Amino acid sequence: MLPINMNQLNAEVPYGTLDLMVLKTLAALGPLHGYGVARRIEQVAAGSLALNQGTIYPALLRLEQKGWIKSGWGTSENNRRARFYSITATGKRRLAAEADSWARTVALVNRLLAAD
Amino acid sequence: MRTFVSRVLDLVLRRSREQRMEAEIKAHLDLLADEYVAKGLPRHDAEFAARKAFGGVDQLKERYRDRRGFPMITEFVQDIRYAFRLMARERWFTTVTVVALALGIGATTTMVTILYCMNVRGLPFDDAASLVGVTGEPTRAQGPQIPLAIFEHWQSTTRSFEGLSAEIGAPINLGDETRGTDQFAGIYLSSSGFALLRERPVIGRDFLPEDDRAGAAPVAIVGYRVWTERYGSDPSIVGRTVRLNGEAATIIGVMPEGFAYPVDSQIWRPLASFPAIQQAAQRPIRVVGRLAHGVSAEQAQSELGALLSTLTTVPEADRTRRTIVVPLTSPIWAR
Numbered sequence: 432m433l434p435i436n437m438n439q440l441n442a443e444v445p446y447g448t449l450d451l452m453v454l455k456t457l458a459a460l461g462p463l464h465g466y467g468v469a470r471r472i473e474q475v476a477a478g479s480l481a482l483n484q485g486t487i488y489p490a491l492l493r494l495e496q497k498g499w500i501k502s503g504w505g506t507s508e509n510n511r512r513a514r515f516y517s518i519t520a521t522g523k524r525r526l527a528a529e530a531d532s533w534a535r536t537v538a539l540v541n542r543l544l545a546a547d
Numbered sequence: 548m549r550t551f552v553s554r555v556l557d558l559v560l561r562r563s564r565e566q567r568m569e570a571e572i573k574a575h576l577d578l579l580a581d582e583y584v585a586k587g588l589p590r591h592d593a594e595f596a597a598r599k600a601f602g603g604v605d606q607l608k609e610r611y612r613d614r615r616g617f618p619m620i621t622e623f624v625q626d627i628r629y630a631f632r633l634m635a636r637e638r639w640f641t642t643v644t645v646v647a648l649a650l651g652i653g654a655t656t657t658m659v660t661i662l663y664c665m666n667v668r669g670l671p672f673d674d675a676a677s678l679v680g681v682t683g684e685p686t687r688a689q690g691p692q693i694p695l696a697i698f699e700h701w702q703s704t705t706r707s708f709e710g711l712s713a714e715i716g717a718p719i720n721l722g723d724e725t726r727g728t729d730q731f732a733g734i735y736l737s738s739s740g741f742a743l744l745r746e747r748p749v750i751g752r753d754f755l756p757e758d759d760r761a762g763a764a765p766v767a768i769v770g771y772r773v774w775t776e777r778y779g780s781d782p783s784i785v786g787r788t789v790r791l792n793g794e795a796a797t798i799i800g801v802m803p804e805g806f807a808y809p810v811d812s813q814i815w816r817p818l819a820s821f822p823a824i825q826q827a828a829q830r831p832i833r834v835v836g837r838l839a840h841g842v843s844a845e846q847a848q849s850e851l852g853a854l855l856s857t858l859t860t861v862p863e864a865d866r867t868r869r870t871i872v873v874p875l876t877s878p879i880w881a882r
Contacts, residue, residue, distance in 0.1 A: 465571060466578040483602025484575065488568075489610045496553040496614070509581055513574040514567070 449490045451533060454526040457500060457518040464505070464513035465491055491516055499525050554617060568611050576601060661810065671805075673745040674837075675876050679844055681711070681834040681851065684869040692831035694865060695824070700858050701834075702737075707847035711836040712737040715821055719814045721769075722790040726777065731770075731813040735821040741768075743837050744808060751785040751800025758799075759817035761825050765796035770813035771804040791816070835875070848872035 456471045457463060463471070468491070469484040476482070494500045499522035505515040518526070557564055576597045583593035598604070612618065634641045664671070672678060681701075682691040695713065702711045719733030734740075738759035747753050748768055758766050767789070778784045787798050791814070807813065818824060818832075838847055851870045858866060 464574065464578070466575045469575075484579065484600055485572070485602040485604065485607040488571065488575075488607060489614055492611060492614050496550045507574075507578060509578070511574055511577050511581070512570070513578065514571050 448533070449486070450494060451526070451529050453487065453490050453494060454499065454518060454522055454529065457516055458523060458526055462505070462515045462517040464507060464515050466507075466513065468516065494522070498522075568608065572601075572604060572607070670876055676874065677709075677838045678744070678875040679836050679838055679847065679872050680875050681836055682871045682873070684871065686864075686868065688829070689831040691871075693834050694828060694861070695830045695832055696828035696861055697855060697858065697865060698832060698834055701851055701854055704854050705847075705850060707839055707842045707850045709837040709839050710739050710743040711834060712740040712743045713818055713832045713834055714740060714809075715818065715824075715830075715832055716809070716812070717821070719767075719816070720790075720792050721773070721777075721814060722793075723787070728790075729777065731773065732811050733814040733816065734809065734812045735816050735818045735824075737818050740815070740835075741802075743835065746802065746806060746808070748800030749803045750782060751798070753800065754815075754817055759819045761819055763817065763819060765791070765794060765820055766799045766817065767791055767796050768800040768802060768815045769798055770802050770807060772807075773813045774801040796820075836872075844872045844874055 579597035580593040714736035722728035738754035
């Protein structure tokens with residue numbers, strides 16, 4: 432068997448899933464700054480995702496441009512000025528649709544892999 | 548659509564959005580560093596670790612910029628600014644480039660103007676359609692031009708032409724007692740040359756046959772530009788004695804404004820005053836003629852050919868040389 436680099440295998444964030452993760456995080460935890468979102472995703476991933484924390488910002492910008500989240504300046508728990516993001520009503524609808532679509536995709540791929 | 552509006556706004560608010568991104572990244576790094584400090588790292592190491600965990604800040608900014616505004620427009624503006632800065636820095640290179648472009652544009656404009664006048668607008672002469680150029684089959688000694696002796700023979704015998712005129716172009720230095728010497732394109736031509744073009748001086752008189760004889764008093768007609776620019780439109784120019792190529796001559800007339808026959812000449816003199824013309828029967832000259840009413844260029848060409856073949860005083864090679872008569876208005880590239 433070929434040696435497989437686990438790091439390499441897990442490092443890539445599947446296209447589009449980062450948006451979904453960000454939306455879910457904001458829906459679950461309420462308004463959060465970019466640092467908090469990145470931290471939360473890292474915690475949940477528990478080391479299975481090699482994510483540069485900076486990667487979160489283009490995703491946040493993209494979502495904000497689409498109107499799924501909104502942002503404003505605020506003060507963090509340890510008194511630092513930070514930009515807080517929160518999910519919008521459109522974003523919530525979108526999250527439901529995306530989660531549904533993701534579940535179906537995963538189920539499909541699982542069935543394919545299970546069928547010998 | 549929402550994204551589009553957001554991007555348009557970005558284009559306008561470029562600076563403030565850039566600042567927002569800076570602030571956001573800084574806040575994130577600070578929060579991260581705080582956490583490392585809380586875990587017991589020294590401040591400096593904590594900041595370093597924060598940067599490492601965050602990833603490439605500059606790549607991120609690039610990706611951010613790509614998502615905001617319209618990168619094409621922003622980059623285009625940046626390129627233009629960069630170009631101007633380079634031009635300002637490389638003064639000499641810029642100067643040379645601008646001068647080269649200016650010369651290029653100038654030369655092209657001149658050529659186009661000349662070709663346009665000659666080929667599209669037609670010649671600016673009365674009944675220009677009957678004006679023809681008389682040339683010979685090109686030879687090594689004469690080119691397409693005609694020896695003076697043959698021209699004189701034709702001039703005295705042809706019936707196809709209202710008139711035939713010979714001309715030689717040469718630069719002429721014009722000087723006088725009060726002003727410096729200027730050089731102009733000059734033409735030595737038959738006394739009937741202007742009459743053939745149906746042009747006459749605006750002041751003074753045209754050449755007379757007597758002016759175009761050996762030993763005649765030296766005379767010249769100048770262009771309107773010479774008269775206005777060099778002599779301040781002084782009407783007493785007629786009769787004034789000037790030096791032409793160092794020899795005294797009298798100005799007898801001024802041609803109309805814009806007249807610069809054949810291309811840009813400003814001084815015209817009788818053919819006989821061309822240096823040593825009397826001893827040069829083989830001197831090549833340009834021949835221009837106006838066809839007689841109802842005569843075609845082809846007919847004139849055969850008549851001149853026939854006249855030439857009976858001329859026993861010229862060398863055999865000249866006698867059998869083909870003569871070509873072409874309308875002056877026909878485009879150069881059609882010849």
